[in-house]
Amino acid sequence: MKCVICKNGDTKNGFTTITLEKNGATLVFKNVPALVCDNCGEKYLEDSVSKELLFKAKGILESGVEVDIRDYQKVA
Ligand SMILES: [Zn+2]
Known part of the structure:
Protein backbone atom coordinates (compact mmCIF):
# COMPACT_ATOMS: atom_id res chain seq x y z
CA MET A 1 0.00 0.00 0.00
CA LYS A 2 0.99 3.64 -0.29
CA CYS A 3 2.49 5.19 2.83
CA VAL A 4 0.07 7.70 4.39
CA ILE A 5 2.88 9.58 6.14
CA CYS A 6 5.18 10.57 3.27
CA LYS A 7 2.72 9.72 0.45
CA ASN A 8 5.68 8.67 -1.70
CA GLY A 9 6.82 5.33 -0.48
CA ASP A 10 5.32 1.90 -0.83
CA THR A 11 5.12 -0.43 2.11
CA LYS A 12 6.91 -3.76 2.06
CA ASN A 13 6.69 -6.77 4.34
CA GLY A 14 9.26 -6.60 7.09
CA PHE A 15 9.75 -6.77 10.82
CA THR A 16 9.82 -4.19 13.54
CA THR A 17 10.24 -3.79 17.29
CA ILE A 18 7.24 -2.67 19.31
CA THR A 19 7.43 -1.25 22.84
CA LEU A 20 4.32 -1.33 25.02
CA GLU A 21 4.00 0.42 28.34
CA LYS A 22 1.16 -0.45 30.64
CA ASN A 23 0.59 0.15 34.36
CA GLY A 24 4.29 0.88 34.88
CA ALA A 25 5.43 -2.24 33.05
CA THR A 26 7.45 -2.11 29.85
CA LEU A 27 7.25 -4.85 27.29
CA VAL A 28 9.34 -5.01 24.15
CA PHE A 29 8.47 -7.31 21.27
CA LYS A 30 11.11 -7.99 18.64
CA ARG A 70 10.29 -11.07 23.93
CA ASP A 71 10.67 -12.43 20.45
CA TYR A 72 7.17 -12.06 19.00
CA GLN A 73 7.63 -15.23 16.93
CA LYS A 74 8.39 -17.29 20.02
CA VAL A 75 5.60 -16.14 22.35
CA ALA A 76 2.79 -18.66 22.39
ZN1 LIG B 1 6.57 6.71 4.00
Missing part, protein backbone atom coordinates in the same frame (compact mmCIF):
# COMPACT_ATOMS: atom_id res chain seq x y z
CA ASN A 31 10.50 -9.47 15.19
CA VAL A 32 6.92 -8.24 14.90
CA PRO A 33 5.67 -8.64 11.33
CA ALA A 34 4.92 -5.20 9.90
CA LEU A 35 4.58 -3.29 6.68
CA VAL A 36 7.51 -0.89 6.40
CA CYS A 37 7.62 2.15 4.12
CA ASP A 38 10.56 1.91 1.74
CA ASN A 39 10.86 5.69 1.71
CA CYS A 40 10.46 7.08 5.23
CA GLY A 41 10.55 3.88 7.30
CA GLU A 42 7.10 4.34 8.85
CA LYS A 43 5.75 1.02 10.12
CA TYR A 44 2.22 -0.31 9.92
CA LEU A 45 0.82 -3.22 11.87
CA GLU A 46 -2.01 -5.21 10.40
CA ASP A 47 -5.11 -5.40 12.60
CA SER A 48 -4.67 -9.12 13.20
CA VAL A 49 -1.07 -8.55 14.30
CA SER A 50 -1.86 -5.69 16.67
CA LYS A 51 -4.69 -7.70 18.22
CA GLU A 52 -2.43 -10.70 18.71
CA LEU A 53 0.30 -8.44 20.11
CA LEU A 54 -2.04 -7.07 22.77
CA PHE A 55 -3.26 -10.55 23.58
CA LYS A 56 0.30 -11.82 24.05
CA ALA A 57 1.19 -8.73 26.09
CA LYS A 58 -1.75 -9.30 28.40
CA GLY A 59 -0.62 -12.84 29.15
CA ILE A 60 2.94 -11.74 29.89
CA LEU A 61 1.90 -8.77 32.03
CA GLU A 62 -0.44 -10.98 34.06
CA SER A 63 2.58 -13.00 35.11
CA GLY A 64 3.77 -9.87 36.92
CA VAL A 65 6.84 -8.79 34.91
CA GLU A 66 7.96 -5.15 35.01
CA VAL A 67 10.37 -5.14 32.10
CA ASP A 68 10.58 -7.84 29.50
CA ILE A 69 11.88 -8.33 25.99
Whole structure:
Protein backbone atom coordinates (compact mmCIF):
# COMPACT_ATOMS: atom_id res chain seq x y z
CA MET A 1 0.00 0.00 0.00
CA LYS A 2 0.99 3.64 -0.29
CA CYS A 3 2.49 5.19 2.83
CA VAL A 4 0.07 7.70 4.39
CA ILE A 5 2.88 9.58 6.14
CA CYS A 6 5.18 10.57 3.27
CA LYS A 7 2.72 9.72 0.45
CA ASN A 8 5.68 8.67 -1.70
CA GLY A 9 6.82 5.33 -0.48
CA ASP A 10 5.32 1.90 -0.83
CA THR A 11 5.12 -0.43 2.11
CA LYS A 12 6.91 -3.76 2.06
CA ASN A 13 6.69 -6.77 4.34
CA GLY A 14 9.26 -6.60 7.09
CA PHE A 15 9.75 -6.77 10.82
CA THR A 16 9.82 -4.19 13.54
CA THR A 17 10.24 -3.79 17.29
CA ILE A 18 7.24 -2.67 19.31
CA THR A 19 7.43 -1.25 22.84
CA LEU A 20 4.32 -1.33 25.02
CA GLU A 21 4.00 0.42 28.34
CA LYS A 22 1.16 -0.45 30.64
CA ASN A 23 0.59 0.15 34.36
CA GLY A 24 4.29 0.88 34.88
CA ALA A 25 5.43 -2.24 33.05
CA THR A 26 7.45 -2.11 29.85
CA LEU A 27 7.25 -4.85 27.29
CA VAL A 28 9.34 -5.01 24.15
CA PHE A 29 8.47 -7.31 21.27
CA LYS A 30 11.11 -7.99 18.64
CA ASN A 31 10.50 -9.47 15.19
CA VAL A 32 6.92 -8.24 14.90
CA PRO A 33 5.67 -8.64 11.33
CA ALA A 34 4.92 -5.20 9.90
CA LEU A 35 4.58 -3.29 6.68
CA VAL A 36 7.51 -0.89 6.40
CA CYS A 37 7.62 2.15 4.12
CA ASP A 38 10.56 1.91 1.74
CA ASN A 39 10.86 5.69 1.71
CA CYS A 40 10.46 7.08 5.23
CA GLY A 41 10.55 3.88 7.30
CA GLU A 42 7.10 4.34 8.85
CA LYS A 43 5.75 1.02 10.12
CA TYR A 44 2.22 -0.31 9.92
CA LEU A 45 0.82 -3.22 11.87
CA GLU A 46 -2.01 -5.21 10.40
CA ASP A 47 -5.11 -5.40 12.60
CA SER A 48 -4.67 -9.12 13.20
CA VAL A 49 -1.07 -8.55 14.30
CA SER A 50 -1.86 -5.69 16.67
CA LYS A 51 -4.69 -7.70 18.22
CA GLU A 52 -2.43 -10.70 18.71
CA LEU A 53 0.30 -8.44 20.11
CA LEU A 54 -2.04 -7.07 22.77
CA PHE A 55 -3.26 -10.55 23.58
CA LYS A 56 0.30 -11.82 24.05
CA ALA A 57 1.19 -8.73 26.09
CA LYS A 58 -1.75 -9.30 28.40
CA GLY A 59 -0.62 -12.84 29.15
CA ILE A 60 2.94 -11.74 29.89
CA LEU A 61 1.90 -8.77 32.03
CA GLU A 62 -0.44 -10.98 34.06
CA SER A 63 2.58 -13.00 35.11
CA GLY A 64 3.77 -9.87 36.92
CA VAL A 65 6.84 -8.79 34.91
CA GLU A 66 7.96 -5.15 35.01
CA VAL A 67 10.37 -5.14 32.10
CA ASP A 68 10.58 -7.84 29.50
CA ILE A 69 11.88 -8.33 25.99
CA ARG A 70 10.29 -11.07 23.93
CA ASP A 71 10.67 -12.43 20.45
CA TYR A 72 7.17 -12.06 19.00
CA GLN A 73 7.63 -15.23 16.93
CA LYS A 74 8.39 -17.29 20.02
CA VAL A 75 5.60 -16.14 22.35
CA ALA A 76 2.79 -18.66 22.39
ZN1 LIG B 1 6.57 6.71 4.00
